[in-house]
Amino acid sequence: QSALTQPASVSGSPGQSITISCTGTSSDVGGYNHVSWYQQHPGKAPKLMIYDVNDRPSGISNRFSGSKSGNTASLTIAGLQAEDEADYYCGSFTSSTTLVFGGGTKLTVL
Amino acid sequence: EVQLVESGGGLVQPGGSLRLSCAASGFTFSTYAMSWVRQAPGKGLEWVSSIISGSRTFYADSVKGRFTISRDSSNSALYLQMHGLTAEDTALYYCAKPIIGVLRGFEDWGQGTLVTVSS
Numbered sequence: 001q002s003a004l005t006q007p008a009s010v011s012g013s014p015g016q017s018i019t020i021s022c023t024g025t026s027s028d029v030g031g032y033n034h035v036s037w038y039q040q041h042p043g044k045a046p047k048l049m050i051y052d053v054n055d056r057p058s059g060i061s062n063r064f065s066g067s068k069s070g071n072t073a074s075l076t077i078a079g080l081q082a083e084d085e086a087d088y089y090c091g092s093f094t095s096s097t098t099l100v101f102g103g104g105t106k107l108t109v110l
Numbered sequence: 111e112v113q114l115v116e117s118g119g120g121l122v123q124p125g126g127s128l129r130l131s132c133a134a135s136g137f138t139f140s141t142y143a144m145s146w147v148r149q150a151p152g153k154g155l156e157w158v159s160s161i162i163s164g165s166r167t168f169y170a171d172s173v174k175g176r177f178t179i180s181r182d183s184s185n186s187a188l189y190l191q192m193h194g195l196t197a198e199d200t201a202l203y204y205c206a207k208p209i210i211g212v213l214r215g216f217e218d219w220g221q222g223t224l225v226t227v228s229s
Binding site: 001003034036038040045046047048050051052057089091093097098099100101102103104 | 154155156160169171209213217221
């Protein structure tokens with residue numbers, strides 16, 4: 001199972017919106033509405049930000065939103081804040097009953 | 111409050127074995143599927159294995175046949191028995207609990223236990 005494709009890095013200024021893409025295939029992202037997104041700060045465990053494409057766990061800011069079109073899922077962060085600077089990973093359920101992650105995207109808040 | 115505490119990591123020689131444990135508390139352990147996710151130093155996340163019940167287990171191709179996931183619901187414990195370890199297995203191993211289902215999103219994570227495979 002190949003990793004999902006994410007951009008290595010994205011950046012934005014405080015207050016702006018950014019979008020991180022996550023491209024897979026019809027056997028994972030495109031075939032199921034079970035895409036999740038994680039935020040990871042250095043030295044910390046990952047934190048679930050989005051699950052099932054566009055659902056937010058309790059306590060997650062509505063500045064974070066998810067979507068999907070075909071084989072590509074996206075995470076949008078609105079109103080960028082300094083504390084949003086982190087690595088972000090997408091994950092998707094697959095037709096093999098496994099989970100595949102993306103390679104990760106480093107978000108820099110300028 | 112959900113707590114997941116991993117243990118059992120350490121330095122092991124190539125070809126060796128190790129058993130990881132995860133002590134869970136703060137939720138009804140028996141009603142949740144549980145998973146292991148690893149992260150090699152400086153690298154991304156990699157799903158390793160999940161278990162719903164004793165007979166319903168799932169593995170990444172990279173560990174299939176070498177790793178065995180198990181659980182003890184009476185003790186709220188998750189395990190990962192690892193054999194035939196190689197340098198590529200060197201990673202921080204996280205125990206993870208889903209928000210719903212099995213592989214739809216991991217809401218709770220432990221702090222991880224480090225496995226280093228080296229001679």
